[in-house]
Amino acid sequence: MSIHDALTSASRFAAVRWRAARLEGREEEKRLWPLVNEYRAFIGETGQVYLFEKYLEAGAPALRPQVSTVLEARRDAASRRVMVLLVRAFDEAAEIEQKQSASVLMHLLNFIADTGQIDALEDYVNNRVEYAPLAIAHFTTRDEAETWLRSLAEPPSPTRILVGDEYYRVWSSREDNARGMYRDYVIEPYIEELAARGISPTAPSFKTRAEAGDWLKNHPAAPFEFVSVAGEHFLAVHHKRLKRHSLHPVASALTEWEAKKRAAEREPVPEDTD
Structure with a gap:
């Protein structure tokens, strides 16, 4: 299963759990499950999907991962409460596919914590509506942007950059090393x-x-x-x-x-x- 398919399945799992929490009146869960989608969006918007895949490959992760020590130290943070929720969802899951989806989400949160991005994550979630659409880099000309894109061993994907005053979408495929960019009418x-x-x-x-x-x-x-x-x-x-x-x-x-x-x-x- 590709990393994109794994993340999509994990998002469906989170949506099912959120609907159940809403129907059963579990208020804390109802507030926390939507954050899972925000965390996945953070990885996607910042072009870190393939970095997350490499994190999974490098760690040869167990199905039930240990909670990052960074999260353990942030007991009042929403991200810590979400991890507690994911651990419980993993333990309650009856099917292996459900456990795998919960595991992917747990690893995703550990990845954000272990790479020192919890503060950036919290800022993204808390201010996403107020901020402009996120761009991770700026270039004066398209030639400069394309030179940058060609120079990277593994470009961020998918994500947005600014070329002059215009948004562009950057993409790459780890499987065949294809990459490209196109004008993005997001603003x-x-x-x-x-x-x-x-x-x-x-x-x-x-x-x-x-x-x-x-x-x-x-x-x-x-x-x-x-x-x-x-x-x-x-x-x-x-x-x-x-x-x-x-x-x-x-x-x-x-x-x-x-x-x-x-x-x-x-x-x-x-x-x-x-």
Whole structure:
């Protein structure tokens, strides 16, 4: 079973346990099981799926892993409570497939702890709604990004990067060493929604992008703010992880997004082969 299939099965297992907790009124479990999906999302968004697979391979893990000492020391953290929940789910599971799914999730949490990412995980979970879509790196040009991608023995996958002020999705396949990147229209829906609410006529105004960038260094967007540059509106997006802002022209972004949606509507619907 591939690591992607294992994580998908583990997510289904967590969803089943969450539904049972909800139906049976187990409030603590009902709050904790959704965090399991957030932890998997953290690994995916930061491009660490294959790193996690290597962690599993290197440790030759037992089906029922020991809890990381890092988690043992964080008894008040949500991640520690989730691990207690996973251990109990493993012990209660009647079928080997269920135990395997619980084991994958336990190892996933141990991986995050053992690689020193618990604080980053907690920050991701607690602020995911407020933060901009996560990008793990920035490059000035696409050539720079592609050079970086080719230079890595095992690129992060899948994840997002910034090229200039645009999001790109980076992917790789460990099985055949294929890799690539493509434009990712992840910020455009945000621009559409925020612009629909209205752009304040008192939005900060600048003559040049450089002036806007200098101002944003001392007045970071939280995480979005409209600014005007040479009479054109831009959405400033604060990337806390990268310690920088990207500037997205509102008018052209909305035009591109509308074209993207129309193209998606024209795509043929796959025929049902059943």
